[in-house]
Amino acid sequence: MSENNAASATGQAVVPGAMDPYRQFLSDLLGVVAYGELSAFERMSSDARFSPTLRDRAALGRLAVREYENFERVTAHLESMGVNAEDAMAPFQASVDAFHDRTRPGDWYESLMKFYVTDAISDDFYAALGSLLDSESSQLIASLQETGSEAAGEVLFVRLQESLKDDPRLASRLALWGRRLVGEALTQAQRVVIERALPTGMDGILSPEEFDAQIRELFSQLTRNHSRRMSLLGLTA
Amino acid sequence: MSENNAASATGQAVVPGAMDPYRQFLSDLLGVVAYGELSAFERMSSDARFSPTLRDRAALGRLAVREYENFERVTAHLESMGVNAEDAMAPFQASVDAFHDRTRPGDWYESLMKFYVTDAISDDFYAALGSLLDSESSQLIASLQETGSEAAGEVLFVRLQESLKDDPRLASRLALWGRRLVGEALTQAQRVVIERALPTGMDGILSPEEFDAQIRELFSQLTRNHSRRMSLLGLTA
Numbered sequence: 373m374s375e376n377n378a379a380s381a382t383g384q385a386v387v388p389g390a391m392d393p394y395r396q397f398l399s400d401l402l403g404v405v406a407y408g409e410l411s412a413f414e415r416m417s418s419d420a421r422f423s424p425t426l427r428d429r430a431a432l433g434r435l436a437v438r439e440y441e442n443f444e445r446v447t448a449h450l451e452s453m454g455v456n457a458e459d460a461m462a463p464f465q466a467s468v469d470a471f472h473d474r475t476r477p478g479d480w481y482e483s484l485m486k487f488y489v490t491d492a493i494s495d496d497f498y499a500a501l502g503s504l505l506d507s508e509s510s511q512l513i514a515s516l517q518e519t520g521s522e523a524a525g526e527v528l529f530v531r532l533q534e535s536l537k538d539d540p541r542l543a544s545r546l547a548l549w550g551r552r553l554v555g556e557a558l559t560q561a562q563r564v565v566i567e568r569a570l571p572t573g574m575d576g577i578l579s580p581e582e583f584d585a586q587i588r589e590l591f592s593q594l595t596r597n598h599s600r601r602m603s604l605l606g607l608t609a
Numbered sequence: 610m611s612e613n614n615a616a617s618a619t620g621q622a623v624v625p626g627a628m629d630p631y632r633q634f635l636s637d638l639l640g641v642v643a644y645g646e647l648s649a650f651e652r653m654s655s656d657a658r659f660s661p662t663l664r665d666r667a668a669l670g671r672l673a674v675r676e677y678e679n680f681e682r683v684t685a686h687l688e689s690m691g692v693n694a695e696d697a698m699a700p701f702q703a704s705v706d707a708f709h710d711r712t713r714p715g716d717w718y719e720s721l722m723k724f725y726v727t728d729a730i731s732d733d734f735y736a737a738l739g740s741l742l743d744s745e746s747s748q749l750i751a752s753l754q755e756t757g758s759e760a761a762g763e764v765l766f767v768r769l770q771e772s773l774k775d776d777p778r779l780a781s782r783l784a785l786w787g788r789r790l791v792g793e794a795l796t797q798a799q800r801v802v803i804e805r806a807l808p809t810g811m812d813g814i815l816s817p818e819e820f821d822a823q824i825r826e827l828f829s830q831l832t833r834n835h836s837r838r839m840s841l842l843g844l845t846a
Contacts, residue, residue, distance in 0.1 A: 410663075414666075417673065418651065426698055426702075429647060440670055440673075458662070
């Protein structure tokens with residue numbers, strides 16, 4: 373019954389077949405990553421329809437397809453751990469959906485900005501957590517990060533830069549939108565992953581004080597990186 | 610100036626750099642196929658969000674991704690012919706969009722039915738035209754058709770069959786919806802491809818009478834195949 377005790381000590385519902393804390397942490401982390409990728413795929417490909425040109429639609433579609441491929445990679449990893457991917461995703465569905473409902477882009481430019489900001493924050497966030505994982509899971513998380521000129525972040529950055537050049541009035545609107553997005557994204561990260569998943573997995577690895585300190589450092593790093601990305605676009609964070 | 614003469618004889622606008630009739634026909638055909646795939650990708654992945662289960666969302670997402678891959682294959686072929694893919698798609702954008710607007714699914718089941726019906730009709734239609742093409746283009750068209758248990762048509766059929774078994778009252782609604790879809794799809798096929806693209810490409814290959822006869826035969830074949838697919842689902846076509 374030690375599994376059940378561990379689960380109840382961390383405030384989790386005691387369910388038959390409860391997992392050990394690390395496995396539960398990993399299942400939660402991969403569950404939220406998978407559901408995030410699936411949602412991003414659906415939202416991005418829906419928004420693509422409102423692109424100003426067919427070239428933009430095709431480009432955003434391609435980014436959406438990569439989110440789907442990431443989703444499949446993560447769910448395959450869950451299944452290989454013997455975890456049902458739908459079960460792992462289900463606890464995060466309501467809050468990820470609520471995040472998207474609170475950050476509905478008003479037009480194509482806001483949509484670009486949303487994916488630019490949230491993809492980057494998610495990448496940073498998961499990369500930070502990746503270092504705490506077993507090597508196979510950490511490689512999986514690393515494989516989701518893209519680099520180079522074809523990377524989603526780079527494609528979105530270039531397109532945003534062009535748009536801002538074409539219409540300088542866009543800058544103040546997108547700066548405001550960027551601030552709203554980062555606020556929602558950090559709240560989301562805090563709520564979904566920190567409250568639910570991290571403390572469980574950190575039991576016996578970090579003390580509560582070390583845990584708090586690491587989380588504070590992580591969030592200030594996420595904020596700094598976001599500000600740097602906004603500056604690169606010439607926007608006030 | 611023979612290119613321009615050929616173009617004006619078939620009622621096409623004479624534009625600088627006008628293509629010879631077969632090339633124009635092929636560019637039109639691949640343009641409508643590409644735009645159809647891009648639109649299907651976007652609509653399908655948007656509709657996926659309303660799936661009853663996460664498993665269904667993932668499954669519909671996967672079908673949507675394959676539409677995108679087909680889109681990329683067709684646009685690559687256009688580019689290899691030296692045709693700008695956006696230019697080839699543009700003439701068909703309004704009518705394909707209008708088709709989707711006229712056939713907006715009321716729920717997930719109508720959405721499944723829509724993709725089941727329209728994918729199959731498009732496949733039949735393009736397969737019939739494929740036989741008139743040069744071997745490379747005809748291979749491309751053939752490569753877009755799927756077979757086996759993973760094929761979109763089969764996945765959608767199985768899911769529709771399950772849904773109809775779970776809720777027999779669905780049958781009359783989906784039968785009605787299927788009739789509306791086939792009507793819209795055939796009108797669409799007639800309008801977009803026959804009026805615009807086929808007569809041009811058939812100049813010198815078929816006489817107007819032979820052309821009319823082939824088109825009548827094609828449409829009755831499309832209708833027969835649709836009725837057979839509805840019967841397999843236990844629905845009245």
